[in-house]
Amino acid sequence: MRRIRFLATACTAFALLTAGLATAAPASAASASGPLTGVGGKCVDVAGSGTANGTVVQLYGCNGTAAQKWTTNEDGTLRALGKCLDVTGQSTVNGTKLQLWECNGSGAQRWVAESDGHLRNPQSGRYLDVPGGSTADGTRLQIWDRNTNPWQTWKLPSDGTTPPPGACTSALAPGQYNTPVSYGGTTYQVLVHIPARSAGTRLPLVLDLHGSQSTGAGQLAYSDMAPTADAKGFAVAAPTGAVPSGSGYIWNVPGVTPSGTRDDVGFLRQVIDTLTERACLDPGRVYATGYSGGGRMTSALGCALADRIAAIAPVAGLRAGRPDPADRGRPLPSSCAPSRPVPVIAFHGEQDATNPYRGGGDSGAWAYSVPVARARWAELNGCGNAPAETQVSTHVRRTAHGGCAGGADVVLYTVSDGGHTWPGSPVDNGNGKVTHEIGANDLMWEFFRGHPLPGAS
Known part of the structure; x- marks a missing residue:
């Protein structure tokens, strides 16, 4: 799956409406189903696979269960277990937590994917966010002002048969x-x-x-x-x-x-x-x-x-x-x-x-x-280990620093x-x-x- 990019004129498979004002479409209008992944490679998850209104939506290690199978819909909703990803109480305030709720066509359940992987809730003008970038299992998701932190970057599912949401058209030929x-x-x-x-x-x-x-x-x-x-x-x-x-x-x-x-x-x-x-x-x-x-x-x-x-x-x-x-x-x-x-x-x-x-x-x-x-x-790069030296051929040696912050290795x-x-x-x-x-x-x-x-x- 590639980084998402949605344009209403280009992506017929997943036409999220930028205004977020369309009437709800039936679940059969979905273009794709699968995991919604974010920081640390972890998945958006419905806590305990619960289906009750108000069930917590959290970040969790990907496990392939139905609690992590999200369906993208033409009305701009994201659905799991038959219900919608929802901003609690239709609030527009930074830090408002997300939950699962029956799909009702409200603006609290509309999401617009932007070209760099951000997911915006048009009603609040804020974005799907992981508090502090935590990758701990059970971290509850929220909305927050747009920023460039990697914990606001998401990958949506692709059905593998139609152009994926991140597809684009090149003006430069091979x-x-x-x-x-x-x-x-x-x-x-x-x-x-x-x-x-x-x-x-x-x-x-x-x-x-x-x-x-x-x-x-x-x-x-x-x-x-x-x-x-x-x-x-x-x-x-x-x-x-x-x-x-x-x-x-x-x-x-x-x-x-x-x-x-x-x-x-x-x-x-x-x-x-x-x-x-x-x-x-x-x-x-x-x-x-x-x-x-x-x-x-x-x-x-x-x-x-x-x-x-x-x-x-x-x-x-x-x-x-x-x-x-x-x-x-x-x-x-x-x-x-x-x-x-x-x-x-x-x-x-x-x-x-x-x-x-x-x-x-x-x-x-x-x-x-x-x-x-x-x-x-x-x-x-904050490399914590002493460099390791290896003779890779008769005249070539490799010197490598590991244990670096963010996996930023240094190799000569x-x-x-x-x-x-x-x-x-x-x-x-x-x-x-x-x-x-x-x-x-x-x-x-x-x-x-x-x-x-x-x-x-």
């Missing part, structure tokens, strides 16, 4: 081409690769950011990401920086690139927003990777766009903020303060002469070492004979050895798919 993105009064062409998919399916998105003096097209070719996207079923966006450099462009990395250039954090946020709508993408499964300067920009997105980027995978460019002017061997703490723990997987060659593994180099923006950056992300693949290169790339860029003992694309995708945004479906 293929590889440029598509316009407007930002700051200028329209930029962004290279995208869209794989084949079933109608209505929302795809994950991977931003693939080029290195310095390159372009989006150059990066897509160098990373060889398109075949992986086709095989695994995700969209790729390979935008281009706006600061000319050599034969290409560089990214405006916050605190590093001279001011007065395009705000690339804002621009890449707009790329995400535009493509999510235009290409029918899943906003809970947006990821970023990049090479060299693009890896540094990817790291910056982890710091600044943690609300939109689910996980990051810098290649030959892991950072955790800019160097501290008082001690350039470590990152300045205030320069990377993500709004939540961000899962990180990174790749770096020990023989990298451009962004040296042990720090230093010609770039003043580099300075501290890759292990220091890895350790800083582990600190930011170090290539002992690797240069300033992309593991598994078919292209020799002349910057040292390209290892083929591992493939960055497959490893990062497996990591990505296990780390959606908190609360995402």
Whole structure:
């Protein structure tokens, strides 16, 4: 089941009326039945399978019983055990608890699904909510003002035969081409690769950011990401920086690139927003990777766009903020303060002469070492365990931090004979050895798919 999105013009299978004023429809008008799931993967449950008016509606571990089988109806009601999900006393006050009640056509029993998974009760203007985000069995559900907490995100059932409630229509067909993105009064062409998919399916998105003096097209070719996207079923966006450099462009990395250039954090946020709508993408499964300067920009997105980027995978460019002017061997703490723990997987060659593994180099923006950056992300993510190191092949070792807040793991693949290169790339860029003992694309995708945004479906 995918994250829900309802439009009266697009979803004939489940036409929830935004005004919530239609007369009650018979139960036979239902489009789907099944669990209604929320935070922690738990289910909306009728306490004790009771059918009496006023029976508590709560969050509970999913168990497949009739008390957790909700039916979506064209009149906007959600029904279980022959009765309706109801706001107690038709109250419109924050914190009013939910109950089961005989279906009566009142506004207290109408629910409208919004595009990002929220369920609104139009009569109160408030939303289905888990108090404090508790995942304890028996937590009684309530209505509350709309917010961005994951405990207001829900998945409704799909019957599996009609397009699911979250289905959408993409304006971008499968293929590889440029598509316009407007930002700051200028329209930029962004290279995208869209794989084949079933109608209505929302795809994950991977931003693939080029290195310095390159372009989006150059990066897509160098990373060889398109075949992986086709095989695994995700969209790729390979935008281009706006600061000319050599034969290409560089990214405006916050605190590093001279001011007065395009705000690339804002621009890449707009790329995400535009493509999510235009290409029918899943906003809970947006990821970023990049090479060299693009890896540094990817790291910056982890710091600044943690609300939109689910996980990051810098290649030959892991950072955790800019160097501290008082001690350039470590990152300045205030320069990377993500709004939540961000899962990180990174790749770096020990023989990298451009962004040296042990720090230093010609770039003043580099300075501290890759292990220091890895350790800083582990600190930011509250990783409680000492890192575990594994030799995965002759020249590749894996260092992984577990026990991190929200499951935000931090993993680094170090290539002992690797240069300033992309593991598994078919292209020799002349910057040292390209290892083929591992493939960055497959490893990062497996990591990505296990780390959606908190609360995402």
